[in-house]
Amino acid sequence: xxxxxxxxxxxxxxYAVTDVxxxxxxxxxxxxxxxxxxxxxxAFVEYDLADGATFAIGELQDAWTKSQGIMFSVPDxxxxxxxxxxxxxxxxxxxxxxxxxxxxxxxxxxxxxxxFHKRKTA
Numbered sequence: 547x548x549x550x551x552x553x554x555x556x557x558x559x560x561y562a563v564t565d566v567x568x569x570x571x572x573x574x575x576x577x578x579x580x581x582x583x584x585x586x587x588x589a590f591v592e593y594d595l596a597d598g599a600t601f602a603i604g605e606l607q608d609a610w611t612k613s614q615g616i617m618f619s620v621p622d623x624x625x626x627x628x629x630x631x632x633x634x635x636x637x638x639x640x641x642x643x644x645x646x647x648x649x650x651x652x653x654x655x656x657x658x659x660x661x662f663h664k665r666k667t668a
Contacts, residue, residue: 551625553618557647557663558592558600560615566591569603583646617663623648626662 563569589605627650638651
């Protein structure tokens with residue numbers, strides 16, 4: 547990838563889970579993590595880590611949760627996504643915004659999904 551639009555780090559990692567309340571209790575009680583944010587009526591939970599990364603869990607339910615895995619930090623989500631598309635690679639979900647970030651969901655040649663991700667600044 548072009549150094550101007552390629553990944554600059556890892557913003558976080560997420561896991562798909564079958565039971566969000568059970569997983570949330572596990573990470574809270576057994577791993578000692580504190581919930582930072584919840585989305586989609588509690589179906590997606592994020593934990594902020596001291597190094598600046600985020601760990602998340604999400605209910606396994608659709609194409610969105612198929613993307614559970616790594617979130618690559620990029621300076622421009624739309625540009626990174628378009629470069630993949632132009633090269634003929636699969637984009638599962640095009641660039642979109644949430645209340646806290648911009649992201650897209652792409653696939654590597656083996657069908658593994660990953661996110662291009664950019665946090666919104668305050």
